[in-house]
Amino acid sequence: MQRLILALCATAVACAPALATAQESDAELAKKLNNPVASLISVPFQLNYDEGFGPDKGGRTVLNIQPVVPVSLNAHWNLIIRTILPVIYQERTSPTAGVAQGLGDTTQSFFFSPKASNNGLVWAIGPAFLWPTGESELGTKTWGAGPTALILKQTGGYTYGVLANHIWSYADLGSNDRQSISTTFIQPFLSWTSPTATTIGINTESTYNWKSKAWSIPVNLTVSQLYKFGGQRVSLGGGARVYAARDGTGPEWGLRFTATLLFPK
Numbered sequence: 001m002q003r004l005i006l007a008l009c010a011t012a013v014a015c016a017p018a019l020a021t022a023q024e025s026d027a028e029l030a031k032k033l034n035n036p037v038a039s040l041i042s043v044p045f046q047l048n049y050d051e052g053f054g055p056d057k058g059g060r061t062v063l064n065i066q067p068v069v070p071v072s073l074n075a076h077w078n079l080i081i082r083t084i085l086p087v088i089y090q091e092r093t094s095p096t097a098g099v100a101q102g103l104g105d106t107t108q109s110f111f112f113s114p115k116a117s118n119n120g121l122v123w124a125i126g127p128a129f130l131w132p133t134g135e136s137e138l139g140t141k142t143w144g145a146g147p148t149a150l151i152l153k154q155t156g157g158y159t160y161g162v163l164a165n166h167i168w169s170y171a172d173l174g175s176n177d178r179q180s181i182s183t184t185f186i187q188p189f190l191s192w193t194s195p196t197a198t199t200i201g202i203n204t205e206s207t208y209n210w211k212s213k214a215w216s217i218p219v220n221l222t223v224s225q226l227y228k229f230g231g232q233r234v235s236l237g238g239g240a241r242v243y244a245a246r247d248g249t250g251p252e253w254g255l256r257f258t259a260t261l262l263f264p265k
Contacts, residue, residue: 026197026233027157029262030226033235034159034191034199036150037080037113037124039070041263052252058091060251062104072115080111080124088138102135109148109165120154128165130181132172142169144181152189160190182210197226199237204244214247220256235260 032038046064053060064086071079086104108131113124130144144167152161169181184207191201201224206217224237238257243250 026226026228027193027195029233029264030193030197030199030224030235031154031157031159033224033226033260033262034189034193034201035122035152035154036068036082036163037070037078037111037122039072039078039080039115039265041069042260043067043263044258044260047257048254049256050251050254052250053090054249056092057252060091061089063087073112076115078113078115079126080113082109082111083107085133090138100136100138102138103133105134105139106131107167111148111150113150117154122150122152122154122161124150128167130167130169140169140181141172142181143171144169157193157195158191159193160188162189163187179211184208184210199224199226199235201239209247212247215245216243216247216250217245218243218254222256222258224258224260226262233262233264235262 029040032040033042044064044066046066048062048064049059050062051057051059064084066082066084068083069081071081073079084107086106087102088104089101090099092098107128109128110126111124112126113122126148128146128148130140130142132139132141132143134140146166146168148163148165150161150163152159164184164186166184167181186206186208187203189201189203191199193199199222201222202220204217204219206215208215218241220239220241222237222239224235226233226235228234236259238255241254241256243252243254246252
């Protein structure tokens, strides 16, 4: 019995560094997910439900498919391609609007970012494009483009920064009843990741419509955990949001659930 106990203790001591390394690796991967331009291939599936659209207070469910693909350009620079493709189901929001479902417009950003960070400071800049993939009233039926930029700092378990873009429309699909687009998106964010790969985050996904002179400011509070299923790492999370400001037809509150597939090198 004594020999068995000594053997188990020796095994535990030998395995402890490996367990710690695996745990640190998961925490680092979870921190990378907080960096929108990290050199990490990931495929987030973000399910959003918002309640209170229009005079009929209808609901909207949006599944955002958001692959992130980093491309190494040379020894000093990365190109990070971030795509957001929404799949939408919208309830009746007014007496004249019926149920709608299908694709929304796709937003695609191309971030040029230095590979080396400066004391945890990361920045990126590039173009953003709006592709008119939306169906019927779910899309704008216009092509759009503009600049996008990001700056963030990672220190300890904390990540904080801001992502922004501005989109102008420059062409339409022949529909004369569509209003031109000029919108600014600003997303300040703050998150903390624990040594056990749990992340708590808060952000605002603020949009200002320069045509209607209106803000939409949802404030999101989320919690996520990194898991390993077989050889696949997956981050699962959820949260809620309230609207600090909304345009005349915007929602009042919402929920968010996320599942992110990670493909580390």
